[in-house]
Amino acid sequence: MLGTERTPRVVAARKLLRRAGREKAGRFLVEGAQAVREAVTGEVRVHELFATPSAIERNPDIIGTAEGQGIPVTTVGDRVAEILSDTVTPQGLVAVCDLIDVPVAEALAGCPQLVAVLAGVAEPGNAGTVLRAADAAGADAVLLAGDSVDPHNGKAVRASTGSVFHLPVARDRDTPRVLAACRDAGLTLLAADGHGELDLHSPEAAEVLGGRVAWILGGEAHGLPESVLEAADHRVRVPLYGRAESLNLAAAAAICLYASAAQLRQTRRSRITDRA
Amino acid sequence: MLGTERTPRVVAARKLLRRAGREKAGRFLVEGAQAVREAVTGEVRVHELFATPSAIERNPDIIGTAEGQGIPVTTVGDRVAEILSDTVTPQGLVAVCDLIDVPVAEALAGCPQLVAVLAGVAEPGNAGTVLRAADAAGADAVLLAGDSVDPHNGKAVRASTGSVFHLPVARDRDTPRVLAACRDAGLTLLAADGHGELDLHSPEAAEVLGGRVAWILGGEAHGLPESVLEAADHRVRVPLYGRAESLNLAAAAAICLYASAAQLRQTRRSRITDRA
Numbered sequence: 001m002l003g004t005e006r007t008p009r010v011v012a013a014r015k016l017l018r019r020a021g022r023e024k025a026g027r028f029l030v031e032g033a034q035a036v037r038e039a040v041t042g043e044v045r046v047h048e049l050f051a052t053p054s055a056i057e058r059n060p061d062i063i064g065t066a067e068g069q070g071i072p073v074t075t076v077g078d079r080v081a082e083i084l085s086d087t088v089t090p091q092g093l094v095a096v097c098d099l100i101d102v103p104v105a106e107a108l109a110g111c112p113q114l115v116a117v118l119a120g121v122a123e124p125g126n127a128g129t130v131l132r133a134a135d136a137a138g139a140d141a142v143l144l145a146g147d148s149v150d151p152h153n154g155k156a157v158r159a160s161t162g163s164v165f166h167l168p169v170a171r172d173r174d175t176p177r178v179l180a181a182c183r184d185a186g187l188t189l190l191a192a193d194g195h196g197e198l199d200l201h202s203p204e205a206a207e208v209l210g211g212r213v214a215w216i217l218g219g220e221a222h223g224l225p226e227s228v229l230e231a232a233d234h235r236v237r238v239p240l241y242g243r244a245e246s247l248n249l250a251a252a253a254a255i256c257l258y259a260s261a262a263q264l265r266q267t268r269r270s271r272i273t274d275r276a
Numbered sequence: 277m278l279g280t281e282r283t284p285r286v287v288a289a290r291k292l293l294r295r296a297g298r299e300k301a302g303r304f305l306v307e308g309a310q311a312v313r314e315a316v317t318g319e320v321r322v323h324e325l326f327a328t329p330s331a332i333e334r335n336p337d338i339i340g341t342a343e344g345q346g347i348p349v350t351t352v353g354d355r356v357a358e359i360l361s362d363t364v365t366p367q368g369l370v371a372v373c374d375l376i377d378v379p380v381a382e383a384l385a386g387c388p389q390l391v392a393v394l395a396g397v398a399e400p401g402n403a404g405t406v407l408r409a410a411d412a413a414g415a416d417a418v419l420l421a422g423d424s425v426d427p428h429n430g431k432a433v434r435a436s437t438g439s440v441f442h443l444p445v446a447r448d449r450d451t452p453r454v455l456a457a458c459r460d461a462g463l464t465l466l467a468a469d470g471h472g473e474l475d476l477h478s479p480e481a482a483e484v485l486g487g488r489v490a491w492i493l494g495g496e497a498h499g500l501p502e503s504v505l506e507a508a509d510h511r512v513r514v515p516l517y518g519r520a521e522s523l524n525l526a527a528a529a530a531i532c533l534y535a536s537a538a539q540l541r542q543t544r545r546s547r548i549t550d551r552a
Contacts, residue, residue, distance in 0.1 A: 241537050244409075255530050
């Protein structure tokens with residue numbers, strides 16, 4: 001029997017599409033095969049799965065894993081899949097999971113080498129894309145500060161393509177407190193800023209990038225706020241060699257995080273060579 | 277008097293929203309203050325401007341420049357601005373311009389150091405973002421090969437934030453011919469490929485990146501086609517240090533192009549030091 005009607009559980013799950021509903025329930029929705037697979041095979045607690053018959057047929061591995069873990073799987077019709085989705089093309093597979101964010105102190109525990117701080121990144125696609133780049137660059141944590149989007153937002157989760165499950169994610173609206181926590185963790189604070197005094201490709205920057213750093217990324221429209229720029233140890237600019245006035249946030253973030261990842265490894269290589 | 281009705285010129289301009297219309301007329305539409313400003317102050321031929329009264333009020337500089345150049349400015353109502361726009365929030369300012377693409381040979385003239393080849397990049401936002409990153413990285417040309425989107429597509433132009441006017445853009449559906457032209461221009465062909473044998477951050481890659489290269493970027497969904505990978509001199513992977521399975525195209529492109537830009541400059545610096 002297909003549950004095409006709005007059962008109490010569907011109604012409860014639907015509330016998780018909004019931030020207020022997520023905060024109240026302490027849960028969020030994860031949609032689509034890739035993300036749901038990460039959820040059921042990862043450390044996040046999954047409470048239940050809603051799946052259309054065709055999604056069940058397409059993803060026997062996911063359904064099998066979920067059932068093996070005793071996660072209830074409810075077969076639903078297309079209409080229910082639709083109302084549990086915030087996309088125009090629902091994938092027919094939705095998991096209800098515990099929120100995954102941790103306290104900032106926990107995210108920064110254990111001597112992190114590379115951290116991404118999203119300062120006031122409001123656009124969910126941007127936040128998810130930067131999260132994905134941070135994961136790829138081997139960052140140890142992502143911190144969402146200020147008026148940043150909820151990392152449990154459906155579009156942010158999708159844009160992260162699973163990365164939201166791969167590394168500790170923390171959030172705190174109090175940006176100065178987040179920056180102070182990074183400093184206390186021994187990280188050098190680098191603000192990515194188009195007008196920064198330090199050129200990312202300069203020898204001076206290479207020295208800084210070989211250390212443990214927190215990249216502060218944000219300012220989608222008008223750059224990072226002055227208070228954040230002042231709190232940083234260095235304001236680093238991605239040099240513009242052509243005639244473009246700027247890079248978009250996700251591109252600049254990827255370049256900065258990978259510049260750090262490369263330099264960290266080069267510094268390690270030279271240390272090994274020095275010892276030999 | 278406001279032209280709120282569909283005059284023959286509005287009807288003709290509206291046809292430029294589609295690729296077939298653009299090809300036939302040899303013209304395209306440029307929307308929004310930033311892009312229109314670039315158009316009227318750049319080398320592209322602008323035939324006319326459509327502007328709402330409020331857009332005229334907001335952009336006296338653009339209107340003044342256009343009128344100074346004898347470009348006809350037609351005041352239109354919101355409804356006309358809407359039908360000349362492919363965005364949900366029309367900006368009320370649209371320019372009719374000559375197509376800007378040049379032949380591939382022309383784009384590759386003059387000993388280019390760094391070229392971006394978009395191979396089958398169908399999503400306009402991706403194409404525009406990569407174009408913007410190529411401009412920022414100081415690329416000498418952008419070539420659209422295979423089933424890539426028309427660079428005159430409205431969304432591509434917007435995502436490029438003016439970069440479409442900053443460097444030579446060429447297109448040719450025949451990808452092998454584009455790659456051969458790059459090779460004839462003396463460029464080393466680097467395919468950005470998640471499974472590439474050359475690690476972007478390896479010392480071996482640094483040597484290659486210090487030379488004149490064409491980056492082949494594409495494969496939004498399933499990677500670059502085998503024939504393109506085979507035609508390249510090197511298949512270069514952006515290393516994945518964390519648990520992310522991949523980077524999105526725009527982020528990978530930005531990282532690759534900037535790695536080249538940095539290495540090109542470092543090589544020049546060492547040459548100068550060597551001579552001193």
